Amino acid sequence: MQRFILSKKNQIALIGGVLIVIAFISKFGFKNAAVFNWALIIASILGAAPIAIQAYQALKVKVVSIDVLVTIAVTGALLLSNYEESAIVSFLFLFGAYLEQRTLNQTRSAIKELTEMAPESALKQMENGEFEEVDVDEVDVGDILLVKTGAKVPVDGTVLTGEGHVNEASITGESVPVSKKPDSKVYAGTILENGTLQIVADRVGEDTTFGKIIELVEEAQDSKSETERFIDRFSKYYTPAVLVFAFFVWLFSRDVELAITILVLGCPGALVIGVPVSSVAGIGNGARNGILLKGSEVIHDFSKVDAVVFDKTGTLTIGNPKVADTEFYTNDSDEVLGYLASVESESDHPLAKAVVEYIGDTKLYTVEKTDVIKGGGIVANVEGRRVAVGNVALMEQENVHLTEKVRDDIARFEQKGNSLVLTAVDGELKVLMGIRDQIRPGVKEVLQKLKRLGVKSLIVLSGDNQGTVDLVARELGLTEAHGNMLPEDKSAYIKELQAKGQVVAFVGDGVNDSPSLALADIGIAMGGGTDVAIETSDVVLMNSDICRLPHALGLTKATANNMLQNIVIAVGVVVVLLASLFLSDWMNMSIGMLAHEASILVVLLNGMRLLGYKLR
Numbered sequence: 001m002q003r004f005i006l007s008k009k010n011q012i013a014l015i016g017g018v019l020i021v022i023a024f025i026s027k028f029g030f031k032n033a034a035v036f037n038w039a040l041i042i043a044s045i046l047g048a049a050p051i052a053i054q055a056y057q058a059l060k061v062k063v064v065s066i067d068v069l070v071t072i073a074v075t076g077a078l079l080l081s082n083y084e085e086s087a088i089v090s091f092l093f094l095f096g097a098y099l100e101q102r103t104l105n106q107t108r109s110a111i112k113e114l115t116e117m118a119p120e121s122a123l124k125q126m127e128n129g130e131f132e133e134v135d136v137d138e139v140d141v142g143d144i145l146l147v148k149t150g151a152k153v154p155v156d157g158t159v160l161t162g163e164g165h166v167n168e169a170s171i172t173g174e175s176v177p178v179s180k181k182p183d184s185k186v187y188a189g190t191i192l193e194n195g196t197l198q199i200v201a202d203r204v205g206e207d208t209t210f211g212k213i214i215e216l217v218e219e220a221q222d223s224k225s226e227t228e229r230f231i232d233r234f235s236k237y238y239t240p241a242v243l244v245f246a247f248f249v250w251l252f253s254r255d256v257e258l259a260i261t262i263l264v265l266g267c268p269g270a271l272v273i274g275v276p277v278s279s280v281a282g283i284g285n286g287a288r289n290g291i292l293l294k295g296s297e298v299i300h301d302f303s304k305v306d307a308v309v310f311d312k313t314g315t316l317t318i319g320n321p322k323v324a325d326t327e328f329y330t331n332d333s334d335e336v337l338g339y340l341a342s343v344e345s346e347s348d349h350p351l352a353k354a355v356v357e358y359i360g361d362t363k364l365y366t367v368e369k370t371d372v373i374k375g376g377g378i379v380a381n382v383e384g385r386r387v388a389v390g391n392v393a394l395m396e397q398e399n400v401h402l403t404e405k406v407r408d409d410i411a412r413f414e415q416k417g418n419s420l421v422l423t424a425v426d427g428e429l430k431v432l433m434g435i436r437d438q439i440r441p442g443v444k445e446v447l448q449k450l451k452r453l454g455v456k457s458l459i460v461l462s463g464d465n466q467g468t469v470d471l472v473a474r475e476l477g478l479t480e481a482h483g484n485m486l487p488e489d490k491s492a493y494i495k496e497l498q499a500k501g502q503v504v505a506f507v508g509d510g511v512n513d514s515p516s517l518a519l520a521d522i523g524i525a526m527g528g529g530t531d532v533a534i535e536t537s538d539v540v541l542m543n544s545d546i547c548r549l550p551h552a553l554g555l556t557k558a559t560a561n562n563m564l565q566n567i568v569i570a571v572g573v574v575v576v577l578l579a580s581l582f583l584s585d586w587m588n589m590s591i592g593m594l595a596h597e598a599s600i601l602v603v604l605l606n607g608m609r610l611l612g613y614k615l616r
Contacts, residue, residue, distance in 0.1 A: 009050045013088045013094035016425025019043035020087050040083035048074045064239045070265040072243075076260040078587060085589040089264060093592045118189055118210065123147070124153035139204050147197045152189060156208045157199035159184045165194020242266035257589075258581075259345045265577040265592040270599040272610075274566030277607035281524075282559030285613050292540040302522045302539065302553065303560035304503045308455050309494060309516070311508040312462035312472060315526050315546065317437040319509075321350055325418060325434035327409050332429035336430040338363045340423050343389050346370060348380060351421055354435045368432045373397070388424045400424040406432065417471040436468075442547045443477050449550035449615070453557065457502070461490045490516045507549065524549065554615040562610055566603040573599040 005012075023039035026032040051074065056064035070093050077086035085537040122139050123131040123146040131146045131158055136154045139145065147153055152164065165177035168190045177193050180186060189210035205211060214450065234562050244261060249261035288294045290485055293299055310316050341359045343611055344352040344580075346367060370380040376397065377390015380458045392410065395402060402484075409432055413420060417462035418434030445609065447458055459480040462469045465482035473481030490506075494516055497504045506513070517523030517537045525537035526544045541548045580587040 002057075005050050006135065009094055012046050012050060013091060013098055016043040016047045016087065016091040016094065019046075021089060023038040037083055040407060041078070044074060044078050044083060044086040044090055047087065047094055048078075051090060051093060064243065066239065066267045069239060069267055073260045073263040073589065074239045076256060076263075080257060080260075082257065082589070088590040089593045092590075092597045095597065099451040116338050117154040119154040123151075135204065137203055141201050141204055144200045145199050145201060146187075147192050147199060149192055149194050149196065152191055153186045153197075155188050155198070155199075155201040156203040156210075157186055157201045159186060160198045160200055162195055162197040164197055167191045167193050167194045182401055185615070190203055190501070243363040261587075261589045261592060262578070262583060264589050264596065265581060265587075266574060268449055268598050270570035270573060270596070271567065273600060274603035274607065275563045275568050276609060277604055278559055280561040281607045281610035282562070282572055282613075286552065289548065289551060290542040290545070291548055291555070292542065293552070293556065294538050295357055298522065298538045301503060302505065304507045305455060305522060305553065307457035307459060307497055308450060309459045309461055309490075309497070309504060309506045309520070310478075311466060311490075311506075311513050311516075312460050312469060314509040315507055316443055316460060316472060316476065317439060318440055319437065321354045321419070321435050321437050323354055323433050324414065324436050324438055326358075327432040328430070329406070329428075329432070330430045332362050333431075334362070336423065336425060338365060338390060339385070339387045339425060340431065342367050343370075343378055343380050343387055343547075346380075351419055351435050355421060355433060358433075378424050385426050389421065390455055391420055392422065395422050395424060395429065398424060398427065400427055400429050402429065415471075417468045424461045439472065439475060440546055445550055446546055447476055447478070453550060453553050457497075461485050461493060487513065487515050489517050494519050507546070509544075514565055524552075534590060551615045555610070555613055558613050559610055562607060566606055569599060569603055569606070 019039045020043055020396040023036045023043070025040065026035035042190040046082075048071065051070045054068035055065060055071040058067060060606075061446075067193075070089065074086045074090050077083075077089065095152060107320050118135050120134050122136050124134045125146070126132050139155055145157065149164070159180050159182050161182060163179070163181045166180050166186060167177050168187065180195075180197060185202075186197070187210060188203075188208035203209070245266070246259040246262040249262055250256060253259075282295050282299055283295075313319050328336075337359050341356055341362050342365045344355045345364065347353075360550060365382045368381045370378060372378055373390060373394055376394035377384065377388065377392075379388045379398070381387070388394055388400065392402070406429060410420060413432065413434035416434060416436065418436045421431075421433040421435060422429060425432040435515060450458065457479045458477075459482070460469060460473055460478050461482050462472075463485055464483055466481075469481045469483035472478075485493070490513065494504055494506060498521070503522075503524040504520045505524055506516045507524045507526065508517055509526050517525060522539060523537035524541065526541055526546060539552055541552070573595060577587065581592070
């Protein structure tokens, strides 16, 4: 019976509202006092039933909830024949609960949208080679699946055949489709916008990146910050305190109605709901923008960050060396680049790969008599000509004359932090290339935004040599730069900052920097959704886009401020209501409950503003 009544709370509220309208129409329209009184009595009893059941269930677990206060207030008003107030208070309380639940459901829309994006079926290759539609739960690691245009990718996998563009917004928050070809990685929940792909399943079910995202957002929305835990403890003792206060007011004044009104006005509903709704809305906004915030505690700490420490490679820089500067000392550059690509194609060295990628499609020649010079480069015969590719030492060894201009170019390239690749043909220098790990696009603007958001120190820690790290720091305007650092050195440096009282965020790639991510007050992974990034850090930028970082910091600051605003609104309303009760003649139980429910709606709507937050 109790479960049935509680399941019909919204319908009871509606009936109560209709009865209240009938009561006032009968009184003012037809002067019928009997209908007026009985309509209000029935509305009071109906409305009090679910509230009393909730109060009883709370008392069973030794919790004096808001429902207890309202139950006593409605019962007291009925016994005092204040039918108007008992009916209106019970209706407003139930209607407020309905609005509260509806608004909360909207704030949780991010996780709902994510869940609805989860794929339900897949085209699986059967033993006869045909593809059949099966439930996604029937897909195992190693199965071959077919994904057609417009379909959701059912699992995390690797493309075997086919090409197409995939919308990865559900994973990265980025709406621009990503090109996929054989050996590319695809993620569950993303959508193939064009083309057809055959993929092999690498991770299925809850183990997929998408499954982990849903799990993390659910956990984050259920977690509580220190502020929320304090409010829970506060409300646990506050509600009995209101009861005791009302009792003493009755004891000294012998005014039952005044005591009952205190119970209504003292309800801390807005205080209890205000902080969680801000937290849930903030986490929801992050999820929609490719930012995973792992709970309210993370929001609280991140909003107070003093120093942001960056790993260099793969975070501030792209992570792959590329040709950044080029000087030609010949008029026949196409032929020389063909020789160079032919020689470098036979090497697995990272610099060789960068050169081949830079040159792109070109005519390749037969390479003969290849001689690898340790610590120098490669010498080989191409089309009957002696081609030397390597550093300055190799050029000197090959008796290649370096003019004054060439030496100036070399010095200029080295000042930019380049590794040098020189190419000589038959003893004459033809090409000078500078290769370096380049700064990620937009990083400088990101750092400026972080400064505007109140970050005092921007620091880079890297295993690279100090000269290269200093160059990056100067180009980006960083506060400090430290090179030649092993993972344990980075961790020790973070401890030093924390010992000085600074709140430290560390931004890394989520793999070799996992000790620092775990040690920092806030670990931020540029993990592209990898397992290590998700597990180790407090914040995950799902598409490895550092440009999301200012939005993440701004969002946590806005969320923390929103929580504080809701606390001030909730406490302020209670103080004003109680003061009005003792200092004015117009305050009564109905007005108090109306103001009380309005305050709940105000903090809910205030919290919901975070769903639309954008960094200005």
